[in-house]
Amino acid sequence: MSGFGQHLLIDGAEIYYQVSGNPDGQSLVMLHGGLGSSEDLEGLMKFIPDLFKVIRIDLRGHGRSTLGEHPLTYTRYQQDVEAVLDTLQVDKFHLFGFSDGGTVGYRIAACDERRVLSLSTLGSQWRLEPDDPSIELYQGLTADFWQQEFAEEIARYEEINPQPDFNHLVAQVKKLWLDTFDSGYPDELVEEITCATLIMRGDKDFLFSLTEAEELCERIEESEFFNVPFTEHEAHKEYPEVVGEVLRRFLQINH
Template structure:
């Protein structure tokens, strides 16, 4: 059971795909865009939605190929996900917003804030690095992911994908995700463009997050011009699910 209500849900056409979004909370309140992680969906934020929707109008977007959004024929990149978010905001007439991004959603958030395509008042990321080294162990792990290996390790994720997606082809989808994860060109991670970020950024990391090591998080925080950092104990990569009350309180304090 949930104690919140979707006020609006819609899909918009972008090239040959449909991008799904929904809106939770009072439209008179300040907007907060929610961008989920890879092979996930906006359902990943259900644990935060009841609390955050009391104070914000939540715009929850299913990334291209994820959830209720279709994949289309174009190559999946972080740059393309960024462009999709801009298209949704333009469609809604939103010129300025705060952004909350988990994992891949945070990568897109960094790109958005660095590019100044829309005004991002504040950015919160959870478990999101700004670069990936080809020589790293994490790169090797990500590059080896397949539809089969993912479905065996995360059966609930696999099941939900097939429940939600209107054009489910999991193997093709994961292949595109892996291509995006391992893209070290300008269409991928923000890398050095992180230096163009002037706004306030809250970086949240679970203390047991293998995919976002503490040295990487500290490097990012020290590089950003105006950053806050929360290293959350007893939490892994999905910090917001492991410690939802703490994460909500930190987000709300940061957004004040």
């Protein structure tokens, strides 16, 4: 899929988005995970039906988007995505989100259900309970640890981000992941989601447990669940042919 990339100034940050696919098709918004970029979703692109116009957005501070001065929250991400879509005059759309991208998707689908035609998520938390095992991991996260584990990804961030400051980005993302206020995870709001919803997770995902996924499915009336075998959190990278095919079928059924 060919496409073009542009920046949109939103509340002090330059938010990058790329449009590709069928210019006359229904819009499919694709959102990446925390400390990643829209490039991480490249492996899924060949599975997207030609019926869709694809809009990929780099979340604030990530990829080719600058951070600005506002603290990162899921609400802030939501506002950025909605501003991009308003600028593109996209009234109705499908949405796929991985990890943080899916958490943003829950918020958007719950808060403005008339616009979202379908929602598909992968490894995306919807709440943070006081005993959630991911809390300890988030609290202990450091930029140095991420550098050791994901050196190539950070090098790419340093290369493409207009104002790279990885230490500051990590500090902001940690606060976002631990935010239990209304600005954070949608929590009970997910019960307002009325569109067709596909919830996916890697079978060995250490951040989004099977129990949490099942609870979420019970909260969303029109939901389906797929557990991706042999994978952890980044199932779309570990087993793209399975995640991609399931996503393709879901989009075709709900087109």
